[in-house]
Amino acid sequence: MALVSARGLAVARGGRRVAEGIDLDLSAGEALILRGPNGIGKTTLLRTIAGLQPPAAGTVTADPDAIAYAGHADGLKGALSAAENLRFWQAVFAGPPVGAALAAFDLSHLAARPAAMLSAGQKRRLGLARLLVTGRPVWVLDEPTVSLDAASAALFAEAVGAHLAQGGAALIATHVDLGLGAGVRVLDLSPYRAMTGRTAPRAPASFDEAFG
Numbered sequence: 001m002a003l004v005s006a007r008g009l010a011v012a013r014g015g016r017r018v019a020e021g022i023d024l025d026l027s028a029g030e031a032l033i034l035r036g037p038n039g040i041g042k043t044t045l046l047r048t049i050a051g052l053q054p055p056a057a058g059t060v061t062a063d064p065d066a067i068a069y070a071g072h073a074d075g076l077k078g079a080l081s082a083a084e085n086l087r088f089w090q091a092v093f094a095g096p097p098v099g100a101a102l103a104a105f106d107l108s109h110l111a112a113r114p115a116a117m118l119s120a121g122q123k124r125r126l127g128l129a130r131l132l133v134t135g136r137p138v139w140v141l142d143e144p145t146v147s148l149d150a151a152s153a154a155l156f157a158e159a160v161g162a163h164l165a166q167g168g169a170a171l172i173a174t175h176v177d178l179g180l181g182a183g184v185r186v187l188d189l190s191p192y193r194a195m196t197g198r199t200a201p202r203a204p205a206s207f208d209e210a211f212g
């Protein structure tokens with residue numbers, strides 16, 4: 001039985017439908033890689049699957065308590081050490097102890113360092129280690145290897161492989177080849193670009209979030 005299913009799914013951002021007609025199934029032990037050009041709607045689809053925003057049309061069937069979502073932000077508390085950050089999430093999710101998560105992402109030697117004093121790649125590793133202490137079976141990940149060097153990306157691929165082997169599943173938007181093996185499926189969103197246009201009023205053309 002699928003852990004995540006979508007049928008006839010359309011997703012929208014800023015009141016505009018960006019992708020539509022998406023069907024997908026993700027079962028235990030499976031990884032599905034989302035691909036497509038910048039702006040096609042990968043983040044929007046992941047957020048919809050994770051229950052962070054409603055579908056514009058169609059259905060998502062998934063237990064929201066089964067999903068661990070990791071977006072572009074690492075969600076770390078800068079004043080807490082690496083281990084304390086993980087213990088916080090471990091307590092929230094009642095997941096497994098943090099030692100194995102630190103080790104899996106080569107963070108044991110940085111366990112006592114405040115998150116604010118970690119490098120960008122170390123922060124990203126800590127953000128990904130968080131997945132392990134959630135104990136949740138479905139990982140929904142948006143560009144997880146940003147800032148990671150080759151060795152760290154390999155650690156991440158190993159962690160995903162182990163997660164799948166234990167009956168987990170992963171839906172991952174990425175532009176890079178993670179080397180996860182032949183069994184991994186790829187969904188390119190390019191053919192699903194929405195043709196139906198706006199679904200709701202949007203901000204005026206002159207509005208610019210960065211400079212407004």
Ligand SMILES: Nc1ncnc2c1ncn2[C@@H]1O[C@H](COP(=O)(O)OP(=O)(O)OP(=O)(O)O)[C@@H](O)[C@H]1O
Binds near residue numbers: 015038
């Ligand atoms: N906050 C926002 N308000 C309005 N539109 C947005 C907002 N964020 C993104 N969009 C638009 O929604 C569309 C889908 O964006 P999304 O981030 O899902 O794409 P993506 O495939 O993940 O892109 P990338 O590969 O660049 O990360 C894009 O056309 C984008 O310009």
